[in-house]
Amino acid sequence: MxxxxxxxxxxxxxxxxxxxxxxxxxxxxxxxxxxxxxxxxxxxxxxxxxxxxxxxxxxxxxxxxxxxxxxxxxxxxxxxxxxxxxxxxxxxxxxxxxxxxxxxxxxxxxxxxxxxxxxxxxxxxxxxxxxxxxxxxxxxxxxxxxxxxxxxxxxxxxxxxxxxxxxxxxxxxxxxxxxxxxxxxxxxxxxxDALEHDGLLAGLNHLPYLLAAAMLATIGASAAWRDLKLLADPAFRHLQQLLSARPADFYQTCFSNRQPLLSWLDRLLAVLGEMRRELAGEEGGGEYLRRIVEKARAAGADWQARRDERLKELEALGAQxxxxxxxxxxxxxxxxxxxxxxxx
Incomplete structure (x- = not known):
């Protein structure tokens, strides 16, 4: 047995x-x-x-x-x-x-x-x-x-x-x-490899979790939170789901993986900094925001298609x-x- x-x-x-x-x-x-x-x-x-x-x-x-x-x-x-x-x-x-x-x-x-x-x-x-x-x-x-x-x-x-x-x-x-x-x-x-795994998961899993936590905490601390709750649409629910889709103590997992997570945070902050500069200025007309959104949409489409392809490759290996x-x-x-x- x-x-x-x-x-x-x-x-x-x-x-x-x-x-x-x-x-x-x-x-x-x-x-x-x-x-x-x-x-x-x-x-x-x-x-x-x-x-x-x-x-x-x-x-x-x-x-x-x-x-x-x-x-x-x-x-x-x-x-x-x-x-x-x-x-x-x-x-x-x-x-x-x-x-x-x-x-x-x-x-x-x-x-x-x-x-x-x-x-x-x-x-x-x-x-x-x-x-x-x-x-x-x-x-x-x-x-x-x-x-x-x-x-x-x-x-x-x-x-x-x-x-x-x-x-x-x-x-x-x-x-x-x-x-x-x-x-x-x-x-x-x-x-x-363990290092590769943790680096990839820091970007795909831990970073979105922390970003959602920061956004929800910031919005929830607003003096207008009472009215904001009434105006929250499905997009806000998706943000909340990023938190609820993880265990309550998931922040500990993020902290223990802090080195690769710091690298991803730095890259994200650089992009957010560029966004802020364009929003604060009078030039650009939203060109940087447009490029970022286009890149994001292309990455999402590529992920959907390539993940299915990669899964089929792994299934074929398993069948052998x-x-x-x-x-x-x-x-x-x-x-x-x-x-x-x-x-x-």
Whole structure:
């Protein structure tokens, strides 16, 4: 029996659990060949700091068993998924380090990878492999983070890009396992460097969040806020959604990724400075604003077209790796699947 432990049963951890539970029951879209009884020998054990949430996860069948301590969750697990963010990831790595069995595989789902990989290197035993992970959802998959486990859904990762950043001590077996995990929950694995990942996410994810926070805080502090609320149109709602689409403590994630974020902020401030100069002057007639808007529209159109093209490329690569793909199971069991080296 393969045991997978999920620590943190919010929208991400709960959705991973639901997807793996469907796979175990032989119902997943990418489920490997099941046993004689139609099920896979997979046990999903869930732990959450709030026992009530863990009980809820069991009721929703997001986990097959609830653990009421980290020790109970990880001591027999071949794969441990830390579905938390910010400093909570470090705390969990520190707490589980002495509890893991030899050659266990640990991964996470947080959006900062340089920091998390450093923590894993410092805290985990040398015989344990750490492979960083970060699922990036499809643009139309909106998550109500405030709803916690209630926002979890088995198909949350369908079509997602699952960033995979192996730690320096990660075995090829561990990398295969996390790659196959991504594939099995419906995502497309995408390998990249930790520094590259954090730099890209700073611009795409963290910068818009901080910009929305600054704008909403500024508008909300206005003496005219009472009337402004009445005049807010759908554009204002989209601005608010940039905040609500992230967990309440997401500012900590931004702060821990501050070096690449500072670079993006500097570039944004330079553009805003040019805008201000044109608005304050009498010359130009809005020419700079026009060029910026045109560039923004072109970038948006290019993103939509090229993302779909890139996703098809990744799907084609995934199709070249046969059946998950028994390998997630074969890494822990003496049968099924083939190693990546043998498949290539």
């Amino acid at each position: 393969v045991q997978v432990a999920i620590i943190g049963l919010g929208p991400v951890g709960g959705s991973l659990g639901l997807a793996l539970q469907e796979m175990a029951a032989g119902k997943g879209r990418r489920t490997p060949k099941a046993g004689a009884n139609g099920r896979l020998p997979l046990l999903v054990v869930g732990y959450d700091p709030e026992p009530r949430v863990a009980g809820e996860a069991l009721s929703r069948r997001a986990v097959g068993r609830v653990a009421y301590s980290l020790k109970e969750a990880v001591e027999e697990a071949g794969l441990v998924i830390i579905a938390q963010s910010g400093p909570a990831v470090r705390d969990t790595l520190q707490d589980i380090a002495p509890l893991l069995k030899p050659e266990a595989i640990v991964t996470d789902t947080s959006s900062n990878k340089v920091e998390v990989l450093r923590w894993a290197e410092e805290l985990l035993p040398p015989e344990v492999s750490f492979v960083g992970g970060h699922p990036v959802l499809l643009p139309d998959r909106e998550v109500n983070w405030e709803s916690g486990l209630q926002a979890a859904r088995a198909d949350l990762f369908q079509g997602a890009i699952y960033c995979i950043i192996p730690g320096p001590r990660a075995s090829s077996q561990a990398v295969d396992t996390v790659q196959d995990l991504a594939y099995l929950v419906g995502a497309e694995p995408f390998f990249l 790796i046969p059946s998950a793909r028994q390998s997630l199971l074969s890494l822990f069991l003496p049968y099924g699947g083939r190693r990546r080296e043998e498949r290539d």
